[in-house]
Amino acid sequence: MNGLMMNTQLMISSILRHGEKNYPRQEIVSVTVDNPRHRYTYKDFAKRARQLANALEALGAKFGDRIGTLAWNDYRHMELYYAVSGAGMVCHMINPKLFPEQVNYIINHAEDKILFVDVLVMPLIEALKDHLKTVEKIVVLTTSSNMPETSLSNVLCYEDLLAQYDDNYTWPEFDENTACGMCYTSGTTGNPKGVVYSHRSTLLHAYAGALPDATNASNRDVIMPIVPMFHVNAWGIPYASIMVGAKLVMPGPKMADGETLHNLIETENVTYGSGVPTIWMALLDYLDKSNNKIDSLKVASTGGAACPKGIIERLKFDYQTHVLQGWGMTEMSPLGTLFSLKPGMENLPEDQITDLQAKQGRSVFGVELKIVDDENNELPWDGVAFGALKVRGPWIATGYYGMSQEPGAEDCPVDKDGWLNTGDVATIDPEGFMQITDRTKDVIKTGGEWVSSIEIENAAASHPMIAEAAAIGRYHPKWTERPLLIVVLHQDADLNAEQIIDYLREKLHKWSVPDDVVFVEELPHTATGKLNKLALRQDFKDYQFS
Known part of the structure; x- marks a missing residue:
């Protein structure tokens, strides 16, 4: 017997429609190369995303085509996130900080049809111009007055392109398991591997990320994703923020500049920021030297690497900012675990709470964890035993793009039992707090x-x-x-x-x-x-x- 429920598909475009209808005046604030403080509303954002969808189709992009982006955290990149996926194409976020050989490999392996490129990234693309086999057009994310001189012949200006099209566009409906995004791992051995996200996995990931025991995001928050949008979907913030109606503050190319981050936090009243530990270190160093404060910042989430206790303690005691440490992988969309206390733990001594914060947190609903020994026997959650960490769930990859999808195959990260081997070694204590003790190879x-x-x-x-x-x-x-x-x-x-x-x-x-x-x-x-x-x-x- 089946349930008598509607079978509406989980679509990226549904987040945009929800945000526009329910929070039309909410703001998205951005730092860009051509504007130190751009500001517009969800309504403006949704209108321009529809214009962009029309422009993509006019450029010949079709359902399933990969559309590459090499860009920072700003409103134009947000428009690409939604327009590309919403129109049924695949938004392929490429890390411009990778070695040129890796960027070249990634673009060709994904067979990107169109590239949308920040002004600062143009020298990289020019150096690769004779090697990009499938790219038909390159769109520079700026205005006509700020277009750089270039030796490339197939270049368009983003703002001029959008101006040619109206926003009369109806988002198509299709299977929620359709690919919506791609991101390549940046491993230190071998070629990067492509992880392909679906509309379904991305929406479920955004739901889970906004739960109270995760980020607890709401329309009362001002969220600043400092983690790059080319790095695992900026940890899902571009989706979860619009889903809950939060104000977004985007630092653009200034994500490692402590002074700019402080200025954005204070002037825009940022309540929640996300970044790797080195970012928070840069902000703390600036605050120490300038004797400034970050009074509005209530939560600093961190991941990508273990956060030293010194950073946790400095933010907590010097600036009254709660550090929310998490863990995940490109293959996990990336959310796996986040720190949250259980009832009664708030009464623990402060040093014990800090020790728990220094761990990688507890699994969010949707992610199952286990640790195993060398014979793949499951180990107890006793905080003592440590073993290879494996995961499974609805937003975790089954394989890599263009490689075997057969569990247990040599080039498939999933074992025969359907668990993804993370490559991490971990312990899990009786309360479910997981701590990465190392990479298997380290x-x-x-x-x-x-x-x-x-x-x-x-x-x-x-x-x-x-x-x-x-x-x-x-x-x-x-x-x-x-x-x-x-x-x-x-x-x-x-x-x-x-x-x-x-x-x-x-x-x-x-x-x-x-x-x-x-x-x-x-x-x-x-x-x-x-x-x-x-x-x-x-x-x-x-x-x-x-």
């Missing part, structure tokens, strides 16, 4: 004991004179491997290796205390801001413990 094995590089890094980063730290395993003639700590000090800090090791002896098990410390001016990062351990291991491949 665990340090010393004398038969497994040591977490992340645990070492977090302990080192808690030192007030250390700006950033990374731990890797290096060969040791007796113990096979021992931890080597690589450190970046704050400017003018005076600290030596012996002092750091003494400090860590008070915080780590003796097996985890590194045998040596090396000082560097900066650490290598991937294009999404994560520590590049592969590059570090290469840089220190000849290192020998004395």
